[in-house]
Amino acid sequence: MKHWWWKIAAVVLLIVASVAGLYVPLAPALVRFTNGGDQFCPQRVEVVDATHLKVFVEVPEGLREAMTDLSVGYLRYAGAFYSKGGGEGFPAMDCGDEAPAPASGAFVFPNRSILYESIRNLHFHVPMWFTMIALMGLSVWHSIKALGGTNVLEHDRTALAAVDVGLWFCGLGLLTGALWARATWGTFWTSDVKLNGAAVTALIYLAYLVLRGSITDAHKRARLAGIYNIFAFTLLVLFLFVVPRLNAIDSLHPGNGGNSGFNDLDLDNRLRIIFYPAVMGWVLLGLWMAQLRTRTARLAEQLDR
Template identity: 35%
Template structure:
């Protein structure tokens, strides 16, 4: 086993080790988990209990908090009581008119600390507007000198929390699948152009086999995550069902290739079907889920890999994760191809 020919296998292993270590050990940024109560009325002073995650509120003497009505209207807190590093009691003077015409106004909570940076819980509290004209007018307080966290930590996202780390496993395996199935489709085209070159067909088969494996792992890991987050292994979500359909089409490739007894015909049919499966996968996985709303992170109108969704600390681990999954897939496909090669040689020897 020479390093010269096998360096990429070592690279795959090293990257995978890096992904697992960095993916698990880099902590999450602080964020707000829950507030209570979540429903309050204006016209009274209100104390809100806040529970945060990974925060260091006890280390910050100058905590500040706001309720955000919209992008121009903020209400600063009147008092902040630090219970411990993760728990706060924040008082707001809501004995005032509020800048909204809604009967129930959803407001976001913003907490700023020089130690942790700022954190925001969107739609944290609903305020019932009493429309009481006797209340004093609203005094707007501007946000100023917000602190941003600059170190290496993964972003804190509601609903996801620690499972944002699944970006390196569940999402990366789907990304690797796209490349592996592309390679399979290319080899299928090459085989159809020259059906005497069985090596192309064998490679197409091997890469499709690994793609299918990755697809099944992708569905299974997604189901496990969904059990923890949505409470069910499977939901009638468009993205989930389309992914399942795509994986089933690839299943059909193996059935097709295995059931037609005429060897030459079955291989050509299978190669043509492989190209169909690849072309069908693109709208099923990339287009249709984006046209509809979905529970899946990153969907609901927006692609998953732009701006806020994938920050630089995630990229630092996410890209090596994709590369290592691809290399591992190529490795497994190569071993499958080598088995084909030996089988073929054996058949030749038997004929002689």
């Protein structure tokens, strides 16, 4: 129990976060009606459950005798009802951009224009990066231990395993991010600071593997790789946390360009409740993978002897 409870925690957290991340309904976005070309807005919108919405509307004067369409965010119900008003039309109302607040008690994800359902990617794409950063942190910790002089090769092996799995998560983060970017920003890759920072970080860690491959003496390799790893992790922190937050640079990513990532505008509390367990689950899974990698590497070394 002492040694494997966190592996069960990883699986449980991932199940909970993934199911909730996919299952929690999205709040209705902007609700509006179109009657014969004229647009009008509801007074109040309440979420009943995942598939029911209560809309309170004041029928505007001048309603035409026509079919009225109802739009809820990106969904459009053509001819939702028929009005027998004999009006001549009315000036179009501006319904604003904000999603109406859901009824109390209904747990829903916020509905943001352009993102819509893809806001759920927060629970899948972002934890990839958190896991990568956690693994690189673990790696640099073991590199420092290796430089300390005791159990040098043991620590060096763990440092390598963590970078190996961390790069895997980095790759997944880049690929899932590219896909999400295509659907949100219209392109797989932009010259966003955070994207470039992530790409440079990936290259720095690939160079770590190349450096290791070029040295045959194990102790020399452990020492040089350890020093390089400290340098690499410092650059990771700079490229992923410091540079994107500089005031002069704006980023498409929320929470960058002069501000911290965790204010109410960037991340809704209803998302956080699912997001943090998701991050914990993925980080624990990443640590588990790194542990498996370390153990197989140790066995391989023993077999080689």
